[in-house]
Amino acid sequence: MKGVLLNEENDLLIRVRRGTDGKITGGLLVGDNAVQCAGLVLQMNQGELKEDPIIGANLLRNIRGKLNRDKLKNQIEVALTRANIRIEDVKNELEILINKQSISL
Numbered sequence: 001m002k003g004v005l006l007n008e009e010n011d012l013l014i015r016v017r018r019g020t021d022g023k024i025t026g027g028l029l030v031g032d033n034a035v036q037c038a039g040l041v042l043q044m045n046q047g048e049l050k051e052d053p054i055i056g057a058n059l060l061r062n063i064r065g066k067l068n069r070d071k072l073k074n075q076i077e078v079a080l081t082r083a084n085i086r087i088e089d090v091k092n093e094l095e096i097l098i099n100k101q102s103i104s105l
Helices: 034-043 069-082 087-097
Strands: 002-004 014-018 024-028 030-032
Touching: 034 069, 034 087, 069 087
Parallel strands: none
Antiparallel strands: 002 030, 014 024
16 A cells, blocks of 8 residues: 555654755655554544544553453454455554564454
8 A cells, every 4th residue: 555654653754855956855755554554543443533433443442441352353353444454464564563462463
């Protein structure tokens, strides 16, 4: 998936360069953003996105509750599928990011 990239704070990633004539070149960086999109979907709760209120993994509600791995895995898969993100495309990167939680996708 190709699109505009974000930085660590989820702001637009902008690279400003000046040419030899002093004019500004560069701007928004574009690249593979599948993992970034998956991360945004997993951070969202349902109802936060106006265009698709059903999208979102609702992971915040699991913070202080009892963790059910199968339910959590299902929530992640449903959220990514709803966002048209193939879990196979981001599985390895997501496993590295959430390996601390010992959740396997």
